[in-house]
Amino acid sequence: MVDSSSISGGMFTSSTMRIGGLASGMDIDGMVNKIMTAQSIPLDKMKQKLQYLEWQxxxxxxxxxxxxxxxxxxxxxxxxxTFLTKKTASTDDSKVTATASSSAGNTTYTLKNVKLATSAYNKSDGSIVSDNTFDPTKSIWSQQGKLANTTGLWSTGTVNNESMSVSSDGISFNLAHGGITSINSTIDVNTSGVNQSYTVFTDESSFNNSTDANKVLVNQETGQLTFNQTIKKGSNITVPNYNYNYINFNITTYDDNGNQINPDPDSPFNFDANTSLNTILSKISSSNVGVNAFYDSTTKQVSITRTSTGDMNPISGTDTDGTEIKFNGSSFLTQTLMLNETNENGGVDASFNVNGLQSTRHSNTFTLGNVTFNLKETIPDTNSDAVTITVNNDTDxxxxxxxxxxxxxxxxxxxxxxxxxxxxxxxxxxxxxxxxxxxxxxxxxxxxxxxxxxxxxxxxxxxxxxxxxxxxxxxxxxxxxxxxxxxxxxxxxxxxxxxxxxxxxxxxxxxxxxxxxxxxxxxxxxxxxxxxxxxxxxxxxxxxxxxxxxxxxxxxxxxxxxxxxTNASFLMGQSFDDLNEQISAMTDRLTDIENRYYKQFSAMEQAIQNANQQSMSLTNLLGQ
Known part of the structure; x- marks a missing residue:
């Protein structure tokens, strides 16, 4: 559209100094604007054409x-x-339901003698705590005195020359591990090439009473270091050595074919001492070993269950016990959590008779003939109790x-x-x-x-x-x-x-x-x-x-x-570019025309002003 912005009364941008009608008394800006309005008609039409093309x-x-x-x-x-959609109907949805893919045939399935698949599970032999104030949301380190059995609870690790770079000024920093059992008597801090040793304290009272100029308090549970003075950004903290406790264990489960599930980075499981029991059980549940574990605060026991149903470890080869959740002799699992493999309730496969064929599956959901069945309840082995699934075209x-x-x-x-x-x-x-x-x-x-x-x-x-x-x-x-x-x-x-x-x-x-x-x-x-x-x-x-x-x-x-x-990639876009170039050229041309008019009017104003001055001089001479 037309740009009606102005400078000193002009319609187009210009650097020319403009003088109004001071000498002539004429409205120079108004006259030029009227002239330029007429001159701008071609430009307006170009912009209107461009706008119309954009709408189009x-x-x-x-x-x-x-x-x-x-x-x-x-x-x-x-x-x-799209046209082969199937629908299914069950004579008893509370016992069996089914869905059919488009490739399923139109037929009828009769199911009886159905037994549901169950999951293997295990639980603690008894209460795992000796003090009912045990809190599973707090660190094992802080709650260890409330556990009934801590034999074999901890594995011990050693760290030599742990180093950390200080990214900002501060007094508190954290070691890589908590559960500190012993630590070097001094910690070194190097600032701008100058090394300074800090005396280590693990007791807050001793730390506060000490007169050492450089000292550091170590929180054995969390591994936090608290210095008595600010450590500057860019410094390097070095801990010569320390020992720490952590929890380590492994769990073995089996897939649908009875093969051992390969452990992921979380299995074997490793946890710092400042980890809570609930966090440990949550990590077990989210790992790939396929179990769900939780602590029950009423019975004070831990329950662990396979997420998959069925007998996932049939006795074969060198495996002679058929146990589906194995704790691999882990003291934390077998002693602290009191989980005994011999107490496992093994998973059971689903069994069913479909159209006279007796079969089994690990899961209560399985597919036959492109029809997926979902078993919900047991069904006796009688014709009168049988459930019928019908598959037909879904015309609707x-x-x-x-x-x-x-x-x-x-x-x-x-x-x-x-x-x-x-x-x-x-x-x-x-x-x-x-x-x-x-x-x-x-x-x-x-x-x-x-x-x-x-x-x-x-x-x-x-x-x-x-x-x-x-x-x-x-x-x-x-x-x-x-x-x-x-x-x-x-x-x-x-x-x-x-x-x-x-x-x-x-x-x-x-x-x-x-x-x-x-x-x-x-x-x-x-x-x-x-x-x-x-x-x-x-x-x-x-x-x-x-x-x-x-x-x-x-x-x-x-x-x-x-x-x-881009405009260059389609036909109308090329017209846009052409019009924009024409508009730019026309705008420059109109600016030149406007400047020319102002220049001409300025010359007229200057001539009138000179004439007025001459007339005034002549009048003054005649008056004298």
């Missing part, structure tokens, strides 16, 4: 968005699975998919038809900034709505794709196995008889569901057959539509680009 570009892109959405919906219609689900496609198609063509049918108001070009300054907001909105209307009126690209999509939908498909279902009309999808609907589809629910019930394969082929590239008649409707949408989508993109496209 945006409308093209919005149409491409519509087409792309339709393409996404149409994609489902290309898939055979397929109908919903087709209806969704029809609705999307109708919505798309309506919006495209509305756009190409918009009235083009040629007497309403885009407003210039100067025109907006003279109008109310409501007037600007009303004008702009009309100015934007009809940017794609009777557009050939959009009209062409609408025509082609109609042909794609209405033409018969020669590759369908049943000639009675070779076009949409034969399955209950027809065109609205009202020409004002512009090809809107109408769906006869009864007729479509009847076609789906009688010959679902033919309905599927009508949409999904790929045919051959050189034989249009053999291609299914979804294939045809996909090709037509892709073609026009690419053409619109070549013309109007997409969000983020």
């Amino acid at each position: 570009r945006d409308d093209y892109r919005s149409m491409n968005t519509l087409l792309n959405d339709l393409k996404t919906t149409n994609f489902n219609m290309k898939l055979q699975g 689900a397929v109908y919903d998919q087709i209806k969704s496609f029809v609705d999307k198609y109708n919505d798309t063509i309506k919006k495209i038809n509305d756009k190409i049918g918009e009235t083009k108001y040629r007497d309403y070009p885009p407003l210039t900034d100067a025109q907006k300054d003279q109008m109310k907001d409501s007037e600007i909105t009303a004008w702009t709505d009309k100015a934007k209307s009809g940017t794609l009126s009777n557009d050939s690209l959009l009209s062409g794709v609408l025509n082609q999509m109609r042909i794609d939908l209405y033409s018969s498909v020669s590759s369908v196995s049943d000639s009675d279902h070779n076009q949409l009309a034969t399955i209950g999808i027809t065109t609205s008889p009202n020409y004002l609907d512009n090809g809107k589809l109408e769906l006869d629910e009864t007729k479509l569901k009847q076609a789906l019930a009688e010959n679902p394969d033919a309905v599927m082929q009508l949409f999904t057959n790929t045919g051959t590239e050189d034989d249009y008649a053999s291609q299914g409707i979804a294939k045809r539509l996909d090709t037509s949408i892709n073609d026009v989508f690419k053409q619109i993109q070549q013309k109007a680009g997409s969000v983020g496209s």
